Amino acid sequence: MFRSRRAPRIAAALASATLLFATAACGGDDDSGSDSAATGTEGSSSGAFPVTLDHKYGSTTIESEPQRIVTVGLTDQDSVLALGEVPVGTTEWLGGYDGAVGPWAADKLAGAETPTVLTDTGTGPQVEKIAALDPDLILAVYGGLTEEQYESLSKFAPVVAQPKQYNDYGVSWQEQTEIIGKALGKEDEAAAAVKATEDAISSAAAENPAFKGASAVVATPYEGMFVFGSQDPRSHLLGDLGFSLPADLDELIGDQFGANISKERTDLLDQDAVVWQVTDVAKDPGTLHEDASYKDLNVVKQGREVFVSESSDYGNALSMGTVLSLPYVVERLVPQLAAAVDGDVDTKVVPVGV
Structure with a gap:
């Protein structure tokens, strides 16, 4: 947003x-x-x-x-x-x-x-x-x-x-x-629609066993660093793909869909993968990497960041997180996540959604 x-x-x-x-x-x-x-x-x-x-x-x-x-x-x-x-x-x-x-x-x-x-x-x-x-x-x-x-x-x-x-x-x-x-x-049509989308997500998870048990979080550089909680659709998708969220995520966020975190808690972003929704995939990563509290985290040094342009169709579909938008997202997000958690620091995670 x-x-x-x-x-x-x-x-x-x-x-x-x-x-x-x-x-x-x-x-x-x-x-x-x-x-x-x-x-x-x-x-x-x-x-x-x-x-x-x-x-x-x-x-x-x-x-x-x-x-x-x-x-x-x-x-x-x-x-x-x-x-x-x-x-x-x-x-x-x-x-x-x-x-x-x-x-x-x-x-x-x-x-x-x-x-x-x-x-x-x-x-x-x-x-x-x-x-x-x-x-x-x-x-x-x-x-x-x-x-x-x-x-x-x-x-x-x-x-x-x-x-x-x-x-x-x-x-x-x-x-x-x-x-x-x-x-x-x-109701029957709704159940069928849900199953079709769940099947698409489950298939992607099965094809990427490295996702299971890996940790991930979704964030955006809004007024600092804004992290999305477990009830946000972006976080739901990570869970459905097999990722776990930071253990104290909701404790920090409270009863909101997300919240800004302090400089002292950027460790929350140091997961196996962090998905960033940014305004400009060409410029925003560089700005984030100038932040002293963030740039030296392993998620940065080991190339485990995923960048998505929030104003692209892909970014909008990720924000929507619906029965219709999620298959569209999965086609684009899963290859990025796979590159992030493949264990090879030389693998580049290509930003998507210009």
């Missing part, structure tokens, strides 16, 4: 984790909280309605098959598209893509009208613009809605907010897809 574009992205998500989306959230109908993430109590894989979904602010009942879906969650559009539906409205987070649909998902539009894009400014969902789209379902699964925002949006349509048991923006892509599958009455 950034611009160059880094600042807006991380700042927006940070605001979201604390305040983001601070103007409009809505959804469910009932304030009876639940300890389980959105789970269908009726309907389920048969696609029957009504279906009730639990979330951070209670539960929401969807009475019939949605026809006009608006995605407020920053990556929810990919799950909707993977299930054969096209939202009427999406929320732009990064990339500036038509309809907020990245190239890894564009074929899923299949000639349908491009969704109206709502801009995430870090101040909350655009309630009036959402209402004008006449939605019959608002999805905010990968999001950080406040209760006030949830209630505001609920005046217009049923809202499915983020699951209660995760940090804001902490739901895994698997559960995100499954929750949205329940909301759309497409």
Whole structure:
């Protein structure tokens, strides 16, 4: 999340984790909280309605098959598209893509009208613009809605907010897809989509046994050094590929998706591999290597850094971390990680995504 574009992205998500989306959230109908993430109590894989979904602010009942879906969650559009539906409205987070649909998902539009894009400014969902789209379902699964925002949006349509048991923006892509599958009455399709992507990741892991048990972390040079926690989709992917995360990562980050670390804790980056999302793959590595607290770490001296341009399609797909973007990422990230952990200090890890 950034611009160059880094600042807006991380700042927006940070605001979201604390305040983001601070103007409009809505959804469910009932304030009876639940300890389980959105789970269908009726309907389920048969696609029957009504279906009730639990979330951070209670539960929401969807009475019939949605026809006009608006995605407020920053990556929810990919799950909707993977299930054969096209939202009427999406929320732009990064990339500036038509309809907020990245190239890894564009074929899923299949000639349908491009969704109206709502801009995430870090101040909350655009309630009036959402209402004008006449939605019959608002999805905010990968999001950080406040209760006030949830209630505001609920005046217009049923809202499915983020699951209660995760940090804001902490739901895994698997559960995100499954929750949205329940909301759309497409549980079987959601399970199949999740399996296809899991199979692609599992195959890559099996082909690279050196990943198993190796340690890795994802970071970005935002206002110093910003490290992503275990519930961020980038970290999820490393775990799915077989890597382990630093043991005290979440202890340092707390209940956020990521946080800046002090100069005294750059040791957190000294892993078997560190994946850097940077603004400029030509210049940013050199700047990082000028930092006295970082340049002498083994991960630097032994050439185990992976650099990804965060403003490229590849970098955007990595940030999204969805059922549709991850196969696109795996094709590009796995060769970089393999070069980083091959044990040969002379192997160059080629930056990707210019």
